[in-house]
Every structure is written in C-alpha cells, then in structure tokens.
Amino acid sequence: MEKTKSPETVRMNEERRDVTILFAGDSGDGIQLTGSQFTNTSALFGNDISTFPNYPAEIRAPQGTIAGVSGFQLNFGSVEIFTPGDMCDVLVVMNAAALKANLNRLKIGGTVIANTAGFDKKNLTLAGYIDGNNPLENNSLGKYRLIEIDITKLTREALKETPLGIKEKDRSKNMFVLGFLYWMYNRKLGPTEDFIRDKFAKAPELIASNLAVLKAGYNYGDTSETFTTRYEVKPAPLPKGVYRNIMGNQAVAIGLIAASRKAGLPLFYGSYPITPASDILHELARHKNFDVRSFQAEDEIAAITSAIGSSFAGNIGITASSGPGIALKGEALGLACILELPLVIVNVQRGGPSTGLPTKTEQADLMQALYGRNGEAPIPVLAPASPRDCFEMAYEAVRIAVEHMTPVFLLSDGYIANGAEPWRFPVSADLTPIKPPLRKSAGGEAYMPYARDGKGVREWVVPGLKGMEHRIGGLEKEDITGNISYDPENHQKMTLLRAEKVRRIADFIPEQALDRGSPDAELCILSWGSTYGAVKTAVKEMIEEGYSVAHIHVKYLNPFPKNLGDLLRGFRRVMVPELNHGQLVKIIRSEFLIDARPLTKIKGLPFTASEVKEAAVNTLEA
Amino acid sequence: MSAEANTLTAKDFTSDQDVRWCPGCGDYSILKQVQTVLPEIGIERENVVFISGIGCSSRFPYYLDTYGMHGIHGRAPAISSGLKIANPDLSVWVITGDGDGLSIGGNHLIHMLRRNFDMNVLLFNNEIYGLTKGQYSPTSPEGKVTKSTPMGSVDHPFNPLALAAGADGTFIARSMDRDPKHMREILKEANLHKGTSLIEIYQNCNVFNDGAFGVFTDKKTKAETTIFLEHGKPCVFGENDSKGLMLDGANPVIVDLESGEYSVNDLWVHDKHDRFKSGVLMRCFDTPMPDREVLPRPFGIFYQEDRPCYEDLLHEQIAVSINRKGEGDLDALLRGKNTWEIA
Numbered sequence: 001m002e003k004t005k006s007p008e009t010v011r012m013n014e015e016r017r018d019v020t021i022l023f024a025g026d027s028g029d030g031i032q033l034t035g036s037q038f039t040n041t042s043a044l045f046g047n048d049i050s051t052f053p054n055y056p057a058e059i060r061a062p063q064g065t066i067a068g069v070s071g072f073q074l075n076f077g078s079v080e081i082f083t084p085g086d087m088c089d090v091l092v093v094m095n096a097a098a099l100k101a102n103l104n105r106l107k108i109g110g111t112v113i114a115n116t117a118g119f120d121k122k123n124l125t126l127a128g129y130i131d132g133n134n135p136l137e138n139n140s141l142g143k144y145r146l147i148e149i150d151i152t153k154l155t156r157e158a159l160k161e162t163p164l165g166i167k168e169k170d171r172s173k174n175m176f177v178l179g180f181l182y183w184m185y186n187r188k189l190g191p192t193e194d195f196i197r198d199k200f201a202k203a204p205e206l207i208a209s210n211l212a213v214l215k216a217g218y219n220y221g222d223t224s225e226t227f228t229t230r231y232e233v234k235p236a237p238l239p240k241g242v243y244r245n246i247m248g249n250q251a252v253a254i255g256l257i258a259a260s261r262k263a264g265l266p267l268f269y270g271s272y273p274i275t276p277a278s279d280i281l282h283e284l285a286r287h288k289n290f291d292v293r294s295f296q297a298e299d300e301i302a303a304i305t306s307a308i309g310s311s312f313a314g315n316i317g318i319t320a321s322s323g324p325g326i327a328l329k330g331e332a333l334g335l336a337c338i339l340e341l342p343l344v345i346v347n348v349q350r351g352g353p354s355t356g357l358p359t360k361t362e363q364a365d366l367m368q369a370l371y372g373r374n375g376e377a378p379i380p381v382l383a384p385a386s387p388r389d390c391f392e393m394a395y396e397a398v399r400i401a402v403e404h405m406t407p408v409f410l411l412s413d414g415y416i417a418n419g420a421e422p423w424r425f426p427v428s429a430d431l432t433p434i435k436p437p438l439r440k441s442a443g444g445e446a447y448m449p450y451a452r453d454g455k456g457v458r459e460w461v462v463p464g465l466k467g468m469e470h471r472i473g474g475l476e477k478e479d480i481t482g483n484i485s486y487d488p489e490n491h492q493k494m495t496l497l498r499a500e501k502v503r504r505i506a507d508f509i510p511e512q513a514l515d516r517g518s519p520d521a522e523l524c525i526l527s528w529g530s531t532y533g534a535v536k537t538a539v540k541e542m543i544e545e546g547y548s549v550a551h552i553h554v555k556y557l558n559p560f561p562k563n564l565g566d567l568l569r570g571f572r573r574v575m576v577p578e579l580n581h582g583q584l585v586k587i588i589r590s591e592f593l594i595d596a597r598p599l600t601k602i603k604g605l606p607f608t609a610s611e612v613k614e615a616a617v618n619t620l621e622a
Numbered sequence: 623m624s625a626e627a628n629t630l631t632a633k634d635f636t637s638d639q640d641v642r643w644c645p646g647c648g649d650y651s652i653l654k655q656v657q658t659v660l661p662e663i664g665i666e667r668e669n670v671v672f673i674s675g676i677g678c679s680s681r682f683p684y685y686l687d688t689y690g691m692h693g694i695h696g697r698a699p700a701i702s703s704g705l706k707i708a709n710p711d712l713s714v715w716v717i718t719g720d721g722d723g724l725s726i727g728g729n730h731l732i733h734m735l736r737r738n739f740d741m742n743v744l745l746f747n748n749e750i751y752g753l754t755k756g757q758y759s760p761t762s763p764e765g766k767v768t769k770s771t772p773m774g775s776v777d778h779p780f781n782p783l784a785l786a787a788g789a790d791g792t793f794i795a796r797s798m799d800r801d802p803k804h805m806r807e808i809l810k811e812a813n814l815h816k817g818t819s820l821i822e823i824y825q826n827c828n829v830f831n832d833g834a835f836g837v838f839t840d841k842k843t844k845a846e847t848t849i850f851l852e853h854g855k856p857c858v859f860g861e862n863d864s865k866g867l868m869l870d871g872a873n874p875v876i877v878d879l880e881s882g883e884y885s886v887n888d889l890w891v892h893d894k895h896d897r898f899k900s901g902v903l904m905r906c907f908d909t910p911m912p913d914r915e916v917l918p919r920p921f922g923i924f925y926q927e928d929r930p931c932y933e934d935l936l937h938e939q940i941a942v943s944i945n946r947k948g949e950g951d952l953d954a955l956l957r958g959k960n961t962w963e964i965a
Contacts, residue, residue, distance in 0.1 A: 040960060043960075043962070044960055044962050045962075046962060046964060191960070235964070238964050239964070240964055240965060241963070241964060242957070242961050242962070242963050243961060243962055243963070243964065244957065244958040244960060244961045244962075245958075245960065246958075254955060254956065257950070257952070257955060258952055258955075258956065261950070261952050266708070268704060268707060268708055270704060287950060287955065288939055288940045288943035288944075289940070289943040289944045289946075289947045289948065289949060289950045290950030290952075290955070291940060291944075291950070292940075293707050293708070293936060293940070295703070295704065295707060295936075297700065297703075297733075298700075298729055298730065298733040299729060301697060301700065301730075302697070302700035302703070302729070302730055302733070305693065305694070305697040305700040305701045305704070306700050306701065306703045306704030306707070307704055308693075308701055308704065309673070309691075309700070309701035309702060309703065309704030309705035309706075309708070310704035310705060310707060310708035311704075311708075312671075312691055312701075312705055312708075313671075313704075313705045313708035313709040313712065314708060314709070315704075315707075315708040317704065331694050331695075332694060332697065335693065335694050339691075425956045425957060425958075426956065427953055427956070428952040428953050428956065442668075462709075463668065463669065463670075463671045463689035463705075463709065463712050464668055464669055464709065464711070464712065465668055466666065466667075466668040467668070468668070469667055469668055469687055469688050469689050470689065470690075471637070471672075471683050471684050471686075471689070471690035471691065471692065472690075472691055472692070473683070473684070473690075473691060473692025473693070474676075474692060474693065474694055475692060483639065484639075484684065
C-alpha cells in the first residue's frame, strides 16, 4: 500500500499512452454525469476515447448495496481507442459496495481512489464485508496503489459558507472527484464549468456550489502535496478534421433526422418508453424544428402501427424498442412487410429472454430480427459497429427502407447505445442522396399498387393524390393490382417477389471489406454489431505479434454483401464472437457451408479484447 | 370542398371489388349509407381514407373507391393516429367491430378517444364474433350461449358508450343498421364534429346472432323499446309519442303523457353538452323484458364537446419550435455544441 510521501518530493509529470478509469458509486452518486464530463473534457482535449456506462435497472436501488452500484468506464488515449478498455488503471469508488463490485476489473498495480466516508460500518456491512472488516485498513489492497480521501467531508467543508442543506451539499461530491481527476490528468476545468453554468442556469446557488466543489477537488490534488505524480495523455493522432463527441442513441436520432431531410420527407417516430431505447425518443422530441413528429404511443403495438399509418401517408415511419417490445411488434412487422411500405425498426438490444437484463447488453435478437414473424416475411437487417457508426447505419436503414419500400431492422445494443466516442461528423452535402419512389403528381398511367420497377420495388402513392385511390392490406394480394387473392400460384409468386426484392438490396450496399489482416490468413474473426471494438483491438495486437489472423466486420446482415461468402472461403478457420449463444454463426454455416465456430458470451457485458484474443490464440495453436 | 366533389354520387365511392359479406348482413346497409353520405359531405375522394382492423366489418375499405388500409386485428385506431399526424388534412374513417375495437384493440380505442384525433369511428356492434364463426364477444350479454360458451357466457359485457365517455370521448353516438335515415344523419354530424366521433352501430349478424337487436329494430316493438335523442328536444318515445323521460334526482323515470298528469313540457330536454345527463342516458342499458317495463334504449348523439385535437396540438408545437429555433439546420445538428479540430 502506497501512502503519503514526504512533502519535499518533486512533482513529476508522467506520460501515458492510454488510461482506463472506472468511476463507481451508488446509483444516486452522479457517477454517469462524472464519467460523461470527463469524457467530454478529454475528447475536447483531443484524446481518442471510448466509454461504457454500466448502471443498475432500478432508478434508486438500495443505497450502499452491490445491486445499487452504478459504473462508468472510459478509456482515453494518445493512440487510437476501439473499446472502453478491458481492465482499469484507476478505480474510483464512492463506497465499499463500489469497491467490492469492481475490484476484479482493476489491473494489478492500478490505483484505487476511495471516498473513506463510504467505508463506515454501515456501508461495509451493506457491501457484505464481514464484521465490518474494512478493506482500506486490512492490507487486502496491497497489490494496488490506494488513495484515500474523505470526499464527503471535504465537499461539506468547501460548502460550509453556503446555506445548502447537508443532503444538497453531499450531492455535489461527484464534482470533487471530477476536479481531483482533472488535476491528476492535467485537464482544464473550463468545459465542465461551462456545463455546470448551463445545466443549473435556473439555480444560481447550485452553479456556485458545484463550481466551488469542482475547484476544491482540483486544488486538493494541487496543494495537499500528497500526490507526487500527474499524468499526461497527449492528443491522439486522429485523422484531420472537426470532431464532436457522440453517444450511440444520439447518433441514431441524428442519423434518422439527416436521412429524413435528405429524402425530403417528414420523420414520424412512434415509440413506447423502454430501456435502453428511450433516449432516441428524448433526442428526437427535442428536434421538432426538423418537422419531427414524435409520438409516445400507448403501447409497443401502437408505436409500430402508428408508424405504418404515417408511412402510408408519406412520412418516414420509424419505431424503436428493445427485445420485449420488439416481440410485441411482431405481427405489425409482417403487415409492413406485406404492405411493402417503408419502415425502420430500431432494436436497442438488451439481455433477454423476457424482461431479462434491462440495462445490460446482449446481441441475442438477431434471429428475432431475421425470422421472428409468422409466414415468409423477409426484412433487411443492419447493425452499427460503434456509437458513431449508429449515425451511418441509421441513415442507411432509412435509405434502404425508402428506396426499396420495405421495413428495415437496425440492431443496436445497450453497449453502443450508451457508449460514446469522438465522431468526425460529415457535412450534409456529402450525405448519400435518398430517392423515394414516390409518385408526386396525378395523371399518367393508372396506378397499379403492386407493379414493380427493375429493382422489384413498387411505387409509393400516398392519400391526397387524385385518381390514384387504392386499398392495401394484410391479406395476400394479387400481383400488380393488389386486389385480395387466395390463388395458390399467386401466393407463391408474391412470396418469391417479396424475397427477391430484399435479396436484390445486395446490389445497393457496399461490398464487404476486410477490416484488417490478409485475405488468406489462417484465421478470420467475423464480428457484427458492438463486438467490433474488442475484436479490432484483439486482431491488431495479434497481427503485431505475428499471428496469421484477419478481421471481417459485417454491418449488413440481411442481405449479406455479395462477396462475403467468397471472402470467408479464403480462410482456413472462421471464428464468430457474439454476445449470445451462437446466432450469426448458424446463419454463416447454413448460408455458406463454412465450418465457422462460435465464441459466445452471455453475461450482459461486452467482450474484452483479451477474451477474444485468448480464444483466437487458442484456436490457432490448437 | 370542390365543386367537382359535389357532383359525385354514391357510385363514385364504390370500388370494383365484389362485396363478400353474407347475404342479409347488416354491413350492407352501413356500406350503403356511407357511400350515400360521402358525396353529400363533399370531400374529394382522394382525401378520404378508410382504415380497418380485422373482422367482417373490416373488409369495408375494400368496397370504397377511396384510399384505404385493411390493417391488423384491433390496430386501426393506432394506424389512423399515425396517418392523421402525418397528414391532418385527410378525412379519416376507422372501421371496427365489437371484437376488434373493444377486445383485442380496446387499448387503442380508449387512447384514440382521449387524444381526440379528428376522425370518425364506426363501431359495428353485432355482439358476436362473426368471421371466426360464432364465439361470444365483449358486448354479448351475460348468459349468451355460443360455440365457446355452451353453458352461457359468464362475462359481463361492455357498455361501449359508457366506455367511450370514460375515455373522455368528445362525440358519442349510437345508430342502427335498420334505420338508414337516422344513420345517415348521425354520419353527417360525426363528420362535422372536430375530434374523434364514435358511432356505435347496432348491426345484425343474420348468420351467428340473428335478431340480437330485433327488439329495437322491429317495427312492432321499436316505439316502446327505443328513444331517439335530439339535442334541445324533450325525451319523448312510445307509440304516438305517448311516453317521456324525466329525471328523478339522478334516476331516469318513464312518465305517461296520456294520463294528463304530465305534459311534454315536464320532460327531460336532451342536452348533448351536459356530461352528467349524457352519462345517465348511456347507462340506459337494460335488456328489454316482456313482463317488466324497462328504460328505452337511446339512439342519437348522446354527448358532444369541443376539445383540441392531438394532431393540431402536435403540429402547433412543431410550428412553435420552428418559430423559436428556426427551420432545422442539418449541419448545425451534425456539428452539435462542442467540437474540436485536429489539424
């Protein structure tokens, strides 16, 4: 255990390539805010960064217990960062439960910053330290560097002149932690000060108190002379350009708005609140000046059917949910499929089945997206790879839905939805144009609702257009006219036409590229969705270490890029890591007759790069 | 309303599809009245949309030469909500039944009513599941013997109008398939109402529940078992208008106008804007008995009020937002508040 050094010690500035910090405390301790502020400040400084908030399902789980621990992990560096980091360099704990829940994530030799006030007898007992045995005092943290600060006391001290009550004072102790870490990592307070002024604009006394505590935390590091080393993490050599920080759900919302603008059609968003998808609704509801029609429906079924109704009237109908809500939408998905109207369904996946793990991540809804409907009902499926990629794939989902007159699934997950990273955002003029097959004027040829163009796509005529009146519905329809038909030959024909339309989308998406490695490597790791960062990091390290390994990341899961099969056949082995019990791997095996092998994890947590690397190394050395 | 729209006839609203209801079904009359009323209303065909769910009644949109969608079971109100938000200028008609609207789609129906979208809902009530061949429905009376209730139903039925009032519906009416003139009048009034207009239409299923409403529709009994409400008029009914309704406290009572004790001037005057008294009328829901005098079943517009419509409020917020922040600037949205440059 390393403790106070003599005051004469010279202050050192030590440089680090990358650092992983995990903030942990009670779910009411303001951990998410602390983490996101450190993220923004570091991003503005120019670091590459990746974050992973991990919080309990309950809004206020019992205080002081392990179940109530909220965490925010972030990895920032002067090098490219692809994941929030496997193990932490620094673990900040506001109480004993936070330490107990997260100590196994700290590197040997890493630093624990502990709020000693959170280690009193009551907290120790709640955290399950037997007989109040205090880990801060019993040498059990000998493998780590321990920094003990009575954050609660110092926060109250900093606010002793203010009229605030104890409860209100204690609420800003997260600012003390943040201030201290800003000192430790040579960060400026400016961005967070601006944030505080903006957030509490209506409560000047809270601006003053939060600023005071933030500074007190910073000054504590500066003046207490306890701490001899500050760390420097220089800006990362990212590609030139202008950047912003972005979270996954936010990127989905912005992507949808951008696509609606480029398509020239209003965006209708029907949604029922559900974790972890609700933030998309919140974000969209803020942007009504983009003619966004956000509708909080009475249930998941109304959310999707209202979106279908809006698409019939010429809006871009969009709905979002998470697994259980998607299950409720199943029948309406079939309706959208047989009507052949544009619709985007966002599934921010979480642990299942049933209510499962509402705040934890999983990729177990792939089969649901591909097949979870009655009848033959093919729906294109896309999956973003990272928070910023949510923008591009949401945009793509709208493009495909509108240009190919079909519902489209976008499979995000809790990990990328709440994670954040720097984003070199595009300018609107550079975005791919979106061309809806919309008839804009009456007259011309008689309208045949289910006549198709060369892509197999029908024309979109919306109510209000004179002389084009028509009826569509969920009953099987006759080819071309759309009249009800129970004719056996017609049903087979229509089923094949709908399948063919979706298959041909492969002609309008990018070919599959290798993310890294050689196309004839011994082993290919095939990833999809949010496992991207962990696999990328693992493969990068392995190639540097001389292993024959390559990485393919699939973002278009139905239809697959046309060259995917040929690419995969070039490798001796294919490994498919997924946060499920093996879903994409089954599709790959059946689609391409390749002996792909699964790597599964079903813990509600993302892969770490080292887990992927270890499995890949074992495969190669088997 | 265009001049051309005024020249259209019922034929112009008839599609080329064969109508496939059972011969003698009450749905034919409703279709006919709607096709007759639409040209009189004077809305262009291209601006009319019929949305239905699933059930016999839900085939309705296929038979009208307007825009239409045959949706999925119970979801017509939700589909219509999205449609109306997308384009508030459309004249939207929801076609539903007692199973579709009150059982599987009950949730959507009540939420549509409280939001008060400007549309017309035709709830075909035949007190039976027809398309699935004869199971009891949420409006079937207790004791009803059907294929799924061989010993009689133990389910307490919905009172659809009281339900609509509970959801704060702003236009609540009842009509019947066998009174075309009355239905046309109510349809026109419903169309004029700005807000969700719910019309429960008693509709005879002559195959699985024949005569369910016979006591109200049969010429021999109609006068005694029904009362036709008119706003501002006394509540008169019976053969030769010989009876009337009065309020005794909160209870409706039948009075005889021929005995000389009471005159028309003593009667309850129907006020469709009176929430309380309308509620009393909605609760006149007794099953007529041959041996006992019961309150007549009311028809007409029970209740009506003006309340802002959801779609107008939503679009108002969009307008306010554009007014305050300016038309959305996509590049500003992409850029966000905090950026940094890597040179």
